[in-house]
Amino acid sequence: MTTALHRARFTDRTAMVTGAGSGIGRAIALALAAEGGHVVAVGRRQELLEETVALIEEAGGKALAVSADVARATDVQAAAAAAVEHFGSLDVAVNNxxxxxxxxxxxxxxxxxxxxxxxxxxxxxxxxxxxxxxxMRTQPTGGAIVNIASIFGAHARNPGAAAYAATKAAVSALTRGAALDHIGDGIRINAVSPGAVQTPMSLRPGETDADRSARARATLPLGRISTTREVAAAVLYLASDDASSVVGTDLVVDSGATA
Structure with a gap:
């Protein structure tokens, strides 16, 4: 019997994850594979992508590494084509x-x-x-897309991050606009906005992991920052049939920082 801890919501579905070589992207790729998904790991550093693929295959999953720069249209188109050529479809995409x-x-x-x-x-x-x-709009089953935004943007601002916040606010707006444009094609598009997560990006200059933990205990309602697995869980929810009526949302995962 399938339980909440042993689900297979993505069995035989193909999922493409950008930025899958480390951090949140790798956690998402591993989580999708653990629930039966065939993962196409996309990123600029082939050696890191191969590490992600190896972890998936060691656990019995199926994955493919595709080197690509998301800022180049031809690279992204080639990655999507590789997913279809290798696994037969593109059912889930996570733009991380x-x-x-x-x-x-x-x-x-x-x-x-x-x-x-x-x-x-x-x-x-x-x-x-x-x-x-x-x-996805050529497929009878459509698909689901999750964009990774940030609380720094539509939800909060931080000194020294104005430009970054502007780009992530744009991701939130782009998500909602695209969701309205393409839900009629059977494609659900949503976003996840993480706060501080256990990756190097959340460390301040000169700060150690212990320093960051102490800062989180003093400033966040939850008393700690999020794990990459917790962000991945939010992504998998939005990408799964569990969220079949969720369209154009921006799900905040931030330990209560913007509550």
Missing amino acids: AGVFRGGAPLADLTEEDWHTQLDVNVTGVFLALRAEIQQ
């Missing part, structure tokens, strides 16, 4: 790839850092969405 360039006031941000964040965090999501939707 993102970068942070900041830590200083906006007036001190370089144009290069601005464009890097815009190219990856916004244009990259747009290009991925377009390629995924174009494939």
Whole structure:
């Protein structure tokens, strides 16, 4: 009997995850595979993608590594095509790839850092969405897409992160707009907005893991930051049939930071 701890919501479904070489992306890829999904791990560093694939295969799952830069349309289109060629369909997509360039006031941000964040965090999501939707709307079963935004954007701001927040607010808006455009095609599109998560990105300059934990105990209602598995669980909910009537939402996972 299937239980809440041993479910297989993605059996024989193909899921593409961008930024799958580490952190949240790897956790999402592993979680999808653990529930029966065939995972296409997409990212810029092939060696990290191969590590993710190896972890999935060691656990008995199926996965494929595809090197791609999400800011390049041809790369994203090729990744979506590889998913279909290798596994036969593209049923789930998680657009997780993102970068942070900041830590200083906006007036001190370089144009290069601005464009890097815009190219990856916004244009990259747009290009991925377009390629995924174009494939999914040819399938009788449609599909489900989850974009990874952030609480820094539509939900909160932080000093030194104005440009990053602008890009992630754009992801939230893009998610809702695309959701309305394509629910008629049988494609559900939603977003998850994590707060601080146990990845290097949440460490402040010079801060250790222990320092970060102490800061979380003092500032977050939950008293700790989220784990990558907890963010992955939110993504899997939105991508699964459990969320079959959830369209255009932006689910916050932030230990109560914006409560």
